[in-house]
Amino acid sequence: MRRFTILTALFLFMMPFRTEAKEQEVYVAIGDSLAAGQTPYSQIDAGYTDFIALQLQRNGKLAHFTKELSFPGYRVENVLESVQSEKADMLLKDATLITVSAGANNLLPLISYNANAGTLAFSQLSANFALNEVRIQMRQLLELLREKAPAAEIYVMGYYFPYVSVHEEQAEGAITSLNMLNRILQQETEQANAHFVDVYDAFNERAQSYLPNLSDIHPIQQGYRLMANQMLEQYSGNSSFEMRKEAMPQPDPLTFEEILQLRNDVVEDKVSAPKLYVASPHMPNKPQPLPI
Numbered sequence: 001m002r003r004f005t006i007l008t009a010l011f012l013f014m015m016p017f018r019t020e021a022k023e024q025e026v027y028v029a030i031g032d033s034l035a036a037g038q039t040p041y042s043q044i045d046a047g048y049t050d051f052i053a054l055q056l057q058r059n060g061k062l063a064h065f066t067k068e069l070s071f072p073g074y075r076v077e078n079v080l081e082s083v084q085s086e087k088a089d090m091l092l093k094d095a096t097l098i099t100v101s102a103g104a105n106n107l108l109p110l111i112s113y114n115a116n117a118g119t120l121a122f123s124q125l126s127a128n129f130a131l132n133e134v135r136i137q138m139r140q141l142l143e144l145l146r147e148k149a150p151a152a153e154i155y156v157m158g159y160y161f162p163y164v165s166v167h168e169e170q171a172e173g174a175i176t177s178l179n180m181l182n183r184i185l186q187q188e189t190e191q192a193n194a195h196f197v198d199v200y201d202a203f204n205e206r207a208q209s210y211l212p213n214l215s216d217i218h219p220i221q222q223g224y225r226l227m228a229n230q231m232l233e234q235y236s237g238n239s240s241f242e243m244r245k246e247a248m249p250q251p252d253p254l255t256f257e258e259i260l261q262l263r264n265d266v267v268e269d270k271v272s273a274p275k276l277y278v279a280s281p282h283m284p285n286k287p288q289p290l291p292i
Contacts, residue, residue, distance in 0.1 A: 024063035026094050027053055028149070031079055031101030033072035033218060034157070034227075040213035040220060043253035044072075047221075048157070049099060051228035054249070055241045056097075066091055075105045076137040083144055095149040099231065100156045103138065103181055106130045108162070108217065111174055115214035118167045120174055127177045135184045142192035154194035155231055158182045160203035162217035197231045221251060 029035050029049035037047025046054075053065035068091060069082045079102045082088060092098075107130050111122040138156075145154055161178055163171065182200060189196040203210065203219075203226055210223030219227075225243050232241040254262075 023061070025056055025061055025097040026063050027056065027065045027097040027099075028069065028091050028095045028152075029053075029065070029067040029099050030069040030083065031099070031157075032070070032074040032105055034104075034224075035067060035070035035099065035101040036072055037067075037224065038072050038218045039253050040211065040216045040218045041253075042216075043255055044259055045221065045251055045253040046224070046249055048224040048227035048231070051225055051243050051248075052099065052231055052235075055228065055232055055243050058247075059241055070101070073105060074102065076102045076134055076141060078105075080137060080141050080144065083141065083148065089148065092145070092149040092152070095152040097235075098145060098149055098152045098154045100141070100145075100154065102141065102156075103134045103185055104159050106134050107177060107181055111163075113163055113166070115163075115165050118165045119170050120163060120166050122174065122177075124173060124177070131177065131180055131184060134181060135188060138185060138188040139191070142188060142194060146192065153235075154189075154192070155234065156185055156189040156194060156196050157227065157231065158185060158196060158198045158200055160199055160207060160219075160223075162207075162211060164207050164211050165214045195234055197227075197234055199227050199230050202226055202230060221248060 029052075034047060035049050037044050037050055039045050049065075049067050049070070053062055056062035056065075069079075069088055071078070071082070074082070079100070083092070107127060110126050110130060111120050113120045142154065142156075145152070159178060159182060161171075161175055163174065166174070179200070182198070186196040186198070203223060206223075206226075210219040210226070211217070212220060222245070225245070225248060229239075229242050232243070233239060235241065
C-alpha cells in the first residue's frame with residue numbers, strides 16, 4: 001500500500017487568514033467526479049482542481065488546497081448536503097477561492113449510451129425535469145456558499161460533451177440538453193456574481209484524444225489540464241498561470257480502496273492531533289488529491 005505522510009500546513013486553529021487572503025488563496029474544490037479527478041479507468045489522480053492548485057503554488061499564490069468536499073457521483077443536491085456539513089463549515093469559513101463542478105450527474109444518468117454501437121437515447125421530458133432541478137438547487141448552492149465563504153471568489157465549471165463515439169444524427173438531442181445545462185449553470189452563476197468557466201468548445205476540439213475509454217466519460221490528465229487552464233485564464237486575466245504540457249506531474253492514480261484507506265489514516269491522525277488544514281509533503285510536485 002502506498003504510504004503518505006500527512007503534514008500540517010502553515011495555518012493552525014488560531015492563526016488569522018484575512019491578512020494573507022489577497023496574496024495567497026485558501027482553495028476549496030467542491031463537486032462531482034471531475035472535481036475529484038476521476039480517471040477514465042475508475043481511479044483517482046490529479047485532476048483540474050489539483051492542476052489549479054499546483055499552478056497557484058508555483059506562482060506563490062497558494063496557502064491551502066483541499067477537495068474533501070468532492071466525490072464521484074455527486075448530484076447538485078449531494079453537493080448541497082456536503083456544504084451543509086460541519087466539516088464544510090470548518091473548510092469554507094476561511095476560503096478565498098472555490099471551484100464547483102455540479103449538475104452533470106443530474107442529467108447524464110438519464111442518457112442510455114451504447115459506446116460500441118454509437119447510439120444513445122433519453123427522455124426529453126425527464127431531461128427537462130432534471131435541468132429545472134439543477135437550476136433550483138444550483139441557486140441554493142451558490143447562496144449557501146456566499147453565506148459560508150463570504151471572502152471567496154467562486155468559479156463554476158461548465159461541462160464538455162462526453163459521448164465521443166456517438167453517431168452525429170444520434171447526438172443532437174443530447175447536445176441540446178447538455179448545452180442547456182451549461183446555460184443554466186452560467187445564468188445562475190452570473191446571477192450570484194460568480195464566474196462561469198466555459199470548457200465546451202475548447203475541450204470538444206480534442207475530445208477524441210481526451211476521452212480514450214469510450215465507455216467512460218472522464219478525461220485523461222490532458223483534458224483536465226485544459227479545464228484548469230480555462231479557469232486559470234479567467235482567474236489571472238491572461239495566460240501567465242497556464243500549465244504547460246511539460247510542467248505536468250507524472251500520473252499517479254489511486255484505486256478507490258487506497259483512497260478509503262488513506263481517509264481512515266487521516267481520521268486516525270486527526271484523533272491523535274487535531275488539525276484544521278492539512279497538506280502533503282508531495283505538494284511541490286503535485287497537490288495531493290486526497291482525501292476526497
